Amino acid sequence: MKIFLALIARDLTLAIRQGGGVGMALGFFLAVMVLLPLGIGPDLKLLQRIAPGALWITLLLSVLLSADRIFQPDDDDGSLELFSLGLMPMELVALAKAIAHWITTGLPLAIAAPALGVLLNLDSSLFLPLLAAMGLGSMALSLLATIGAAVTVGLKRGGLILSLLILPLYVPVLIFGVAATAGQNAMPGVFGSSLLILLAIALACLVLAPAASAALLRAHMK
Amino acid sequence: MRLIADKIDCERGGRRVFSDLSFTLGSGEGLLLTGANGSGKTSLLRLIAGLGDPAGGTFSIDGMDDDLAIGQRSHYVAHRNALKTALSVEENLAFWAKFMGASDVAAGIERGLGLFNLDHLASYSAGLLSQGQARRLALSRLELVARPIWLLDEPSVGLDEASCKQLAAAMNSHMDKGGLLIATTHTGLGVSFTKTIDMSEGA
Amino acid sequence: MQKYANPTRFYALSGKVLPWLAAATLLAFAVGLYLALVKAPQDYQQGETVRIMFVHVPAAWMAMFCYSTIALASAIGLVWRHPLADVAAKCAAPIGASFTFLALVTGSLWGKPMWGTWWVWDARLTSVFVLFLLYLGYMAIWQAIEEPLRAARVAAIVALVGFVNVPIIKFSVDWWNSLHQPASVLRMDGPAIHMDLLAPLLVMGLAYTLLFFTLHLIAIRSEITRRRIRVIELAEVQG
Numbered sequence: 001m002k003i004f005l006a007l008i009a010r011d012l013t014l015a016i017r018q019g020g021g022v023g024m025a026l027g028f029f030l031a032v033m034v035l036l037p038l039g040i041g042p043d044l045k046l047l048q049r050i051a052p053g054a055l056w057i058t059l060l061l062s063v064l065l066s067a068d069r070i071f072q073p074d075d076d077d078g079s080l081e082l083f084s085l086g087l088m089p090m091e092l093v094a095l096a097k098a099i100a101h102w103i104t105t106g107l108p109l110a111i112a113a114p115a116l117g118v119l120l121n122l123d124s125s126l127f128l129p130l131l132a133a134m135g136l137g138s139m140a141l142s143l144l145a146t147i148g149a150a151v152t153v154g155l156k157r158g159g160l161i162l163s164l165l166i167l168p169l170y171v172p173v174l175i176f177g178v179a180a181t182a183g184q185n186a187m188p189g190v191f192g193s194s195l196l197i198l199l200a201i202a203l204a205c206l207v208l209a210p211a212a213s214a215a216l217l218r219a220h221m222k
Numbered sequence: 223m224r225l226i227a228d229k230i231d232c233e234r235g236g237r238r239v240f241s242d243l244s245f246t247l248g249s250g251e252g253l254l255l256t257g258a259n260g261s262g263k264t265s266l267l268r269l270i271a272g273l274g275d276p277a278g279g280t281f282s283i284d285g286m287d288d289d290l291a292i293g294q295r296s297h298y299v300a301h302r303n304a305l306k307t308a309l310s311v312e313e314n315l316a317f318w319a320k321f322m323g324a325s326d327v328a329a330g331i332e333r334g335l336g337l338f339n340l341d342h343l344a345s346y347s348a349g350l351l352s353q354g355q356a357r358r359l360a361l362s363r364l365e366l367v368a369r370p371i372w373l374l375d376e377p378s379v380g381l382d383e384a385s386c387k388q389l390a391a392a393m394n395s396h397m398d399k400g401g402l403l404i405a406t407t408h409t410g411l412g413v414s415f416t417k418t419i420d421m422s423e424g425a
Numbered sequence: 426m427q428k429y430a431n432p433t434r435f436y437a438l439s440g441k442v443l444p445w446l447a448a449a450t451l452l453a454f455a456v457g458l459y460l461a462l463v464k465a466p467q468d469y470q471q472g473e474t475v476r477i478m479f480v481h482v483p484a485a486w487m488a489m490f491c492y493s494t495i496a497l498a499s500a501i502g503l504v505w506r507h508p509l510a511d512v513a514a515k516c517a518a519p520i521g522a523s524f525t526f527l528a529l530v531t532g533s534l535w536g537k538p539m540w541g542t543w544w545v546w547d548a549r550l551t552s553v554f555v556l557f558l559l560y561l562g563y564m565a566i567w568q569a570i571e572e573p574l575r576a577a578r579v580a581a582i583v584a585l586v587g588f589v590n591v592p593i594i595k596f597s598v599d600w601w602n603s604l605h606q607p608a609s610v611l612r613m614d615g616p617a618i619h620m621d622l623l624a625p626l627l628v629m630g631l632a633y634t635l636l637f638f639t640l641h642l643i644a645i646r647s648e649i650t651r652r653r654i655r656v657i658e659l660a661e662v663q664g
Contacts, residue, residue, distance in 0.1 A: 002320060003320060003321055003323060006317060006320035006321055007317075007321065010306075010309075010317045013308075013313070014308050014309070017308040017309075018308045018568075023561070023565065023568070024565060027558065027561040027562070027565065030554075030557075030558060030561070034551065034554050034555060034558065037546040037551070038546075038551070038598070038601060042545070042546030042547070042602070044542060044545070047546075076302075077302055077303065077305060077306070078300055078301075078302030078303065078304040079304040079306075081271075081273055081298070081300065081302075081304075082298065082304050082318070082321075083321075084272070084273065084293065085271060085272070085273075085293040085294060085296060085298055086294070086321050086322060086323075087294060087322065087323045088321070118533070118543045118544050119544045121542055121544065221273050221274065222273070222274040222275060343662055346658060346661075346662050347658075349571070350655075350658055350659050350662045350663070351662060351663070352662075352663045355662070355663070
């Protein structure tokens with residue numbers, strides 16, 4: 001457990017000192033939020049209707065954007081090899097990396113999402129569900145992103161492959177995330193259960209993603 | 223304890239790098255790997271560490287009653303230094319000490335910094351280090367926790383004469399304490415090894 | 426000009442100027458805020474909320490002014506390869522981004538009583554928003570490239586590309602907006618504005634400008650110090 005926390009703490013320190021991660025993802029989030037009305041038109045009613053979906057898709061893309069940095073720096077400087085010689089199994093290494101990625105990317109975006117929702121005229125009664133759903137959902141996204149990052153670590157044009165691999169896996173999170181955010185009026189009855197399904201997805205990812213990532217990382221180092 | 227390599231075959235990219243390589247290394251013994259580029263020195267070290275599977279043959283350890291893998295008993299210092307430039311010298315060592323399960327992190331760091339007299343640099347960012355200093359910092363990991371097997375890939379590259387001597391002293395004292403040492407070199411390390419394998423011959 | 430562009434001399438000179446500049450800033454703000462919050466009359470339509478204008482409009486001016494400063498300093502840095510110009514450009518960015526952010530937030534606060542929602546995609550706000558993104562991108566470059574000289578070159582080119590694009594973005598956003606809603610709700614440019622409102626607005630504009638210069642000088646001085654520390658550290662570490 002100590003080792004696990006030490007790895008998370010190191011990644012957080014690096015994220016804070018090197019900047020990049022959090023700021024870039026937020027900036028990207030903002031940029032897409034500006035482009036949407038420019039493409040769709042400034043009609044507030046229309047924007048309000050698409051707000052949950054737009055926020056979720058932007059979240060997916062922001063998480064995806066930073067995914068290739070999950071393992072790549074550690075692979076570049078040789079740290080990844082040393083991880084596999086540690087006392088902690090690779091599964092836990094992958095889990096620690098996923099949690100660090102979630103804390104530095106998904107969570108800040110989830111917290112910022114209501115503020116960005118204002119820009120799309122999102123109903124303020126949806127702020128809390130949005131926050132809860134995105135907090136949970138982004139954890140699943142970070143976990144899934146580690147799988148993609150483990151596949152593409154060391155590949156030259158990893159970024160594009162990563163998108164192609166991971167976006168399909170994001171489909172369930174997107175569907176239930178939007179359902180949990182769209183509010184009772186839009187989809188009566190599914191609101192509460194969507195949040196529970198989202199929780200179930202996050203938990204399933206918590207178990208499966210580190211195992212898959214660890215297997216992929218081992219294969220990469222052979 | 224003894225480390226036994228039994229008829230190891232190594233393939234890389236479909237090419238046979240070496241085959242039928244066997245050796246036994248006991249406590250306090252050192253094995254030197256020499257040979258031309260591409261003769262498989264680094265590959266052999268990686269195989270021992272468990273960073274890859276041999277195409278044939280097995281590595282084993284006897285004389286130990288726990289079931290740690292060879293890699294988990296080993297310090298492996300490769301060409302890349304595994305340092306983070308955004309962390310200070312001390313923070314780099316502290317992380318690896320914790321990661322390798324040191325019971326007393328502070329003492330480990332002190333030993334690590336002492337190995338190459340890096341104490342005065344402890345609080346500086348690792349990004350400020352010269353190449354030689356970074357190499358010394360990477361080698362300082364050897365002292366963070368006690369591990370019986372040292373796998374060193376060209377450890378002396380980039381080191382000045384004084385540092386080479388300190389490294390040699392560390393390697394000798396490791397073997398005196400009963401540790402196993404396997405190192406590759408082009409230049410000689412100033413240590414008397416028990417065995418030498420010229421990797422060029424097997425190919 | 427070259428005489429004062431030497432970092433050491435600049436450091437000494439700016440140290441002398443700084444207290445006066447800070448005092449002038451405080452004075453201008455005192456006068457400006459008094460005029461804006463106490464003296465200026467209420468608007469017959471907007472009531473007291475019109476006073477947000479005195480915080481909002483100068484912030485929007487400064488958003489553009491700071492970006493122009495960055496572009497100018499970048500051009501000087503590119504042509505004459507002067508480190509002080511690079512530092513000036515770098516240090517103006519966070520200040521400009523803050524003014525831009527202030528303009529966005531106050532615009533949103535103003536929008537609530539005016540439009541009934543916190544945010545409306547009107548041409549002006551949208552343009553300012555895009556400007557804010559340009560700031561973020563510019564600052565990200567400085568963070569991403571460690572070597573200061575290379576970072577300065579790249580950031581300068583990015584700033585100039587952005588600067589050339591600003592009018593184009595502004596034009597296209599205006600056009601986009603006119604497509605969707607013919608006239609802007611708020612119009613305060615041109616001579617239509619009343620003298621009682623214009624005077625405090627101009628004083629506030631002056632106060633903001635002085636504030637920018639004060640903060641900019643402080644930022645440049647700390648950046649010079651930061652770089653010196655790094656050089657000393659390098660010398661100490663590598664002997």
